[in-house]
Amino acid sequence: MPETPVLSVVVHGPNTQDHLTGLLDSLAAHPLAGTEVIVAAVGDWARETAERHTPAFQVLPLPDGTGDAAARAAGAARAAGRWLHFVHAKDGLPAGAPRTIAERAAELPEPVDVLLVDHVRSTWRASGLPSPDGTLLARAGRADLALDDCVPLLRLTPLLGNRVLRADFWRAHRGRLDTDDEPFAAYAALLLAGRVACLPHIAFEDRRLRPQSLPPVTPEQRYALVDRYETLLDLARDRPAAHAVLYDLMVRDCLRTFARAGLPAPVAREFFRRASLAALRRRPEGHHRPAGLDGIRRQLLEEGAYGRYRALQAANRARRTARSAVRTQGQRVGARLRDHRYRRALGRPVDPALAVFSAYWNRGVACNPAAIAAELARLAPWIRPVWVVTPRNAALLPPGTDHVLPGTRRYWEVLATAKYLVNNVNFPDAVVKRPDAVHVQTHHGTPLKRMGLDQMPFPAAARGLDFRALLERIDKWDYSLSANSHTTRMWERAYPSRFVSLDYGYPRNDVYYTAGAADVRAVRDRLGVAPGRRAVLYAPTHRDYEAGWTPRLDLAALADRLGEGTVLLVRGHYFYDGAASPLTGLRRAGRVVDVSPYEPVEELCLAADALVTDYSSIMFDYANLDRPIVVYADDWETYRTTRGVYFDLMAEPPGRVARTQEELTEILATDAWRDEGAAKARAAFRRRFCEYDDGRAAERVVRRVFLGEDEGALPPVLPLGERTPAPRPEEAV
Numbered sequence: 001m002p003e004t005p006v007l008s009v010v011v012h013g014p015n016t017q018d019h020l021t022g023l024l025d026s027l028a029a030h031p032l033a034g035t036e037v038i039v040a041a042v043g044d045w046a047r048e049t050a051e052r053h054t055p056a057f058q059v060l061p062l063p064d065g066t067g068d069a070a071a072r073a074a075g076a077a078r079a080a081g082r083w084l085h086f087v088h089a090k091d092g093l094p095a096g097a098p099r100t101i102a103e104r105a106a107e108l109p110e111p112v113d114v115l116l117v118d119h120v121r122s123t124w125r126a127s128g129l130p131s132p133d134g135t136l137l138a139r140a141g142r143a144d145l146a147l148d149d150c151v152p153l154l155r156l157t158p159l160l161g162n163r164v165l166r167a168d169f170w171r172a173h174r175g176r177l178d179t180d181d182e183p184f185a186a187y188a189a190l191l192l193a194g195r196v197a198c199l200p201h202i203a204f205e206d207r208r209l210r211p212q213s214l215p216p217v218t219p220e221q222r223y224a225l226v227d228r229y230e231t232l233l234d235l236a237r238d239r240p241a242a243h244a245v246l247y248d249l250m251v252r253d254c255l256r257t258f259a260r261a262g263l264p265a266p267v268a269r270e271f272f273r274r275a276s277l278a279a280l281r282r283r284p285e286g287h288h289r290p291a292g293l294d295g296i297r298r299q300l301l302e303e304g305a306y307g308r309y310r311a312l313q314a315a316n317r318a319r320r321t322a323r324s325a326v327r328t329q330g331q332r333v334g335a336r337l338r339d340h341r342y343r344r345a346l347g348r349p350v351d352p353a354l355a356v357f358s359a360y361w362n363r364g365v366a367c368n369p370a371a372i373a374a375e376l377a378r379l380a381p382w383i384r385p386v387w388v389v390t391p392r393n394a395a396l397l398p399p400g401t402d403h404v405l406p407g408t409r410r411y412w413e414v415l416a417t418a419k420y421l422v423n424n425v426n427f428p429d430a431v432v433k434r435p436d437a438v439h440v441q442t443h444h445g446t447p448l449k450r451m452g453l454d455q456m457p458f459p460a461a462a463r464g465l466d467f468r469a470l471l472e473r474i475d476k477w478d479y480s481l482s483a484n485s486h487t488t489r490m491w492e493r494a495y496p497s498r499f500v501s502l503d504y505g506y507p508r509n510d511v512y513y514t515a516g517a518a519d520v521r522a523v524r525d526r527l528g529v530a531p532g533r534r535a536v537l538y539a540p541t542h543r544d545y546e547a548g549w550t551p552r553l554d555l556a557a558l559a560d561r562l563g564e565g566t567v568l569l570v571r572g573h574y575f576y577d578g579a580a581s582p583l584t585g586l587r588r589a590g591r592v593v594d595v596s597p598y599e600p601v602e603e604l605c606l607a608a609d610a611l612v613t614d615y616s617s618i619m620f621d622y623a624n625l626d627r628p629i630v631v632y633a634d635d636w637e638t639y640r641t642t643r644g645v646y647f648d649l650m651a652e653p654p655g656r657v658a659r660t661q662e663e664l665t666e667i668l669a670t671d672a673w674r675d676e677g678a679a680k681a682r683a684a685f686r687r688r689f690c691e692y693d694d695g696r697a698a699e700r701v702v703r704r705v706f707l708g709e710d711e712g713a714l715p716p717v718l719p720l721g722e723r724t725p726a727p728r729p730e731e732a733v
Contacts (some may be wrong), residue, residue, distance in 0.1 A: 005036045007102040007168070008081030011050075012040040012071035016065070017493035019207060020049050020089040028053050030095050034102040040075035043067045045489055046089060053380075069180045072160075077172060077563060084167050086160045091265045092122070092205030101164055104199045107246040112144045113169035113193035119162045119204035124496060125467070127205075133157055144197040148188050151241040153198075154190060155249070161204040163330035164661050165189060166234060170572055173253070184228045191235045192240065205691075212475050213496030226250075232284050244284045251279050253596060255297055260311065269306055276304040329543065331665055339430065341409055345416030350436045355420035358388040358427065360444065362406055364396055366600055367424045368442035368481060371507030375698035385416050396599075420706065423446045426473045433476035441477045442507070445617025446487050446689055449541075450644035452494030460544040461643040474499070481506060483620065484691035490646055501596065502704065505717070510622040511602050512725055513695030517732035521667040523607040523727060529567050531733050536562075536668065537595075537608035539571045541616035544643055552614075552634055553590050553661055568592040569604060572663030609729050610673055612664070615639055619654050620689045624724045629655040630683060632664050634680035654685035665686050687720060695719040 020041075027037055039050040042240075043064035050059040060074055072086050081360040083105045097117075118137050121129040131155045132233060138148050145388065147153060156162065160182055173192050177185045190196065190280055195411045229250035236242040254275035257263075263271060271580040273398060276453040279302045290296040311596040357373050359366040365373070365387060373385045387403040387413065397403060404411040415431055417423070424444040433439060452470065455461040483506045491501065508730035529535045540552065551570070559568055568594050595604055605611070605621065610628040611618050615636075619629055631653050639645075650657060655678040666675050703709040 005102075006034040006106045007036070007039045007083045007085060007098060008076075008079035009035060009085045009093070009166070010040060010072060010075035010079060010099055011087050011089055012042070012075050013041040013046070013068060013595045014657075015046040015049050015489070016090045016209065017073065017213070017496055017579040018045075018489060019045055019091070019493075023087070023092050023206070024050060024053050024057065026095065027093060027098070028056060029440075030099075032098055034106065035080055035098040035420075036079070037098075038075045038078050040071040042071055042089075045485075066178050068180050068182065073174070073178055076167070078169065082162050082167055084170055085164045087204070090209060091161055091207050092379055094120070094202055094205060097203040098483065101199065101203050104197075104201075105164060108197050109144060111195045112197045113166045114189055114196045115164040115199060116140075116156060116196060116202055117160065117162050117164065117203040119157070119206050120202055120705065122205055122207045122714055124210055125473075131157060131162075131206070133162070134200060137198045138216075140198040142198065144195045146195055147193060148239055150196075150243060151245050152499050153196065153439070154242060154245045154430070154463060156185035159204070159206055159208070160186050160189075161199045161206060162186075163189050169193065169466075171620040172543045181224070181228060184232065187232050187246070188641045189233060189238075191232065210471070210496045212471070212498060213492075215498070217261070219270070221270050222257065222261065222263065222267060223274055225253060226271075226278050229253070230282065231277055233235065238446070240284065244287065244631055247282055247284055247287065250282070251275075251301065254279070255301060258309075259539065272306050272309070273304065276301050276306075278463050280304075297483060314703065342412040342416055342432075344431060345413045345422065346434070348417050350419050350434060351417045352384050352419045353501075354414065354418040355383050355385050355415050355422060356388060356418040357385055358425075360422045361425055362388045362390045362393070363399060364389055364599070366392045367444050369422045369424055370600070371510055371698045372422060372440075372442065372701050375702045376706060379699070379702050383420070383706060386418070394594055397568060412452060427476075428468075429469050429473065431476070438705060439476050439479070439626045440479045440701070441474075442481045443487075443491070446483055446620035447494070448615055448617065448620075448645055448647070448649060450494070450646065451490070451641075453496070454490075454494045456643065458642060460571075460645045463544070471497070479650055481701065483509065483693055483697075484644070484689050486688065502701060503692055504700040504704075504714075505692035505694060506621070507698035507701060508600075509621050509624050509693040509694075510604070510695045510698050512621070512693070515725055515726040517727045520729055520732035523603045527567075527569065527595065527598075527604075527607055529593075529607060529729075531567075534566045535569055535729065536566060536609055536610050536623075537569045537571065538612045538613055539601075539603055539604075539616055539618050542633075543639065553632070558661065558665060559592060562668055564669070569595045569608060571601065606726055607729070610668075612668075615645075615649065623654055623682065624690050624693050625688050626682065627728060628678055629653075629685075630664065630667055630678075631657045633657060634659055634661075642666065652685065653681055655682050690720060692717050694723050 015021065024039070027663065038060060039046040039057050040060045040062055041050040047059065047061045050057060056395050058078060060078055062071055062074060068088065078086055101115070101117065101571060108115065111603060116137060118134050119131045120132060136152055138157060140153060145526045163186055176192065180658060227504050229241065229246060232246050234248055234325060238631045258268065258272055258275065262647070289298045296311070300312065308421045355376065358367045360368045374385055376385060384403065387397070387401055387556070388406060389397060389403045391405055396403065404414055418437065420438050420440065422440045422442060439505050447450045448497065450458060450461060455465065455469060456467060472498045474495045477497060479502050480491055480495070480499045482491060488501045488503055492687060524535065538553070555568060555570060593714050598604055601618070605625060608627070610630065611619065612630045612632055614632050622629060633650065656667045656672055658667055694717050703714055704711065
């Protein structure tokens with residue numbers, strides 16, 4: 001018979017912003033003596049993540065949408081340990097924490113029901129911030145005690161993660177503890193416990209998600225704060241010391257919520273009324289208010305003096321504003337002058353027939369925005385598209401393209417009044433998100449490299465980025481496009497906000513399923529690729545640790561080895577647009593075709609028999625064509641270390657992998673680039689990353705965003721096996 005574990009760590013919840021991955025990886029990396037791990041995984045992403053750790057961890061799959069209380073209960077029902085540590089999937093456990101808890105729990109006598117531990121706090125900005133609880137835990141010491149002998153412990157941060165519960169205690173009081181209101185359960189656990197013990201050791205990480213990434217808090221949830229404390233005060237009715245502490249906590253939290261939560265006026269007034277009644281009704285006999293401003297606030301709350309409380313707030317704000325104005329007057333005057341036209345335009349009504357498009361920092365008509373604009377012209381021609389384009393690129397626009405130049409009068413006018421704003425990067429920070437405007441973030445690739453907030457630990461990638469400003473920009477997004485589940489999940493963790501993910505595919509990839517043989521022939525003719533010749537597209541990505549682009553291949557030698565039957569189409573990354581091309585000499589010698597300025601890139605993919613790339617997202621798009629892909633990864637370790645990646649491309653490539661030029665030459669000079677092994681790798685890659693691309697992504701976007709059609713009325717995504725990519729060049733002859 002296996003020995004009964006001392007501790008059951010019950011990890012529960014969805015894989016919100018991919019935090020569960022780090023938690024389980026951390027648990028798996030350290031010994032778990034006397035401990036079992038049960039993962040009550042909510043939703044497919046959590047299940048898939050947890051199953052990577054079987055059989056070491058028990059995995060209990062639960063349907064998407066299962067609440068925290070139900071997930072905790074399901075995990076606890078599977079637990080065999082004498083103690084239970086509930087850890088939400090978004091939170092963390094420091095290295096060695098389960099062992100430390102298990103060792104402490106094993107020595108506790110039977111009357112102890114709750115073991116209290118210290119924790120750290122983490123946000124999107126910082127990790128490992130100390131909690132305010134360490135001093136309280138240290139003062140309580142290591143001896144077990146009754147709560148009434150140390151009521152200040154009620155002031156510990158109300159988390160279930162910093163309370164380890166005896167399993168029999170949990171089962172006996174499950175009726176009260178089994179609730180989605182975690183702070184209530186945390187307080188109630190202390191009030192119901194026979195005795196408690198403390199471990200002044202950091203054994204839990206409380207990760208605070210961005211409020212802007214969570215569903216908005218409803219008025220009912222605000223009012224529930226008062227109800228929570230009223231119920232807790234009922235539990236402590238016959239315990240004067242505990243009652244006094246809970247009353248103090250109730251008043252403090254109600255005042256903080258009223259002051260800081262940004263409540264709409266009707267909700268604020270009703271919240272204040274309910275809090276006032278509770279504060280007056282529940283006030284302990286002989287209770288004394290604190291001195292100073294805090295005492296005045298509490299007095300006004302007890303008196304229900306909503307108007308006077310608001311006046312006090314306004315006076316305090318005015319004082320702070322006056323002090324700030326002296327420091328920033330010069331900057332504000334300049335900002336007013338710069339923003340005058342834009343602010344005036346914001347006073348005009350939103351134009352429901354106006355859409356502003358931009359791509360790649362105003363480089364022209366390209367990428368997903370271009371495909372959406374084209375479909376918009378077909379399905380909703382009454383909506384006028386206006387493109388934002390730099391002066392340098394304006395001359396390259398298709399004839400008749402309505403456009404504006406950044407910074408001009410009309411530029412600010414269209415940004416202020418357009419109903420729809422579509423971009424594959426971000427609009428400037430100064431752009432205001434009007435309530436009745438719709439911002440669509442199309443992105444421009446499937447992420448292999450770290451993006452958004454995930455760049456913070458990588459100095460080369462994070463250089464020059466203002467992450468606070470980035471978050472303010474993403475909070476303007478209404479919709480975010482995705483081509484596959486991987487992308488949807490990574491956008492959730494990299495860009496934590498409330499946007500709606502449109503899992504429709506990338507519109508720019510529609511052409512890979514709608515183009516015919518004539519289209520393939522026409523592109524190859526424009527590029528000068530004769531029928532029967534193999535065209536290999538070489539498209540490397542940008543490296544944050546390099547100042548400019550130098551091809552990592554000896555292209556002349558490669559062209560010589562591959563012979564006259566192969567044409568190298570070489571495309572430098574657009575970040576190097578305008579720089580002197582290192583391909584000039586080779587182009588003049590006729591060995592390669594420099595297609596760096598060629599637009600759109602989708603046509604280059606149609607023309608190519610095969611793709612050679614390193615870590616560029618073009619591989620995910622090109623995979624839709626079901627043509628061979630070769631990864632040239634001579635600096636994979638450096639790239640992975642300096643930029644960060646979301647998965648190991650070397651373990652899950654789209655085809656053959658070369659680490660040296662000699663290996664690449666051998667692959668391309670033989671049939672290895674398109675043999676059975678390469679095809680098998682490509683098929684697995686396509687199943688994972690070509691999930692939603694089927695040729696109708698742009699239509700789905702236009703119908704959902706611009707025409708307002710219901711999700712169920714949109715064209716369903718065609719299964720991968722039923723799609724027919726554009727013909728290969730040899731088929732198009």
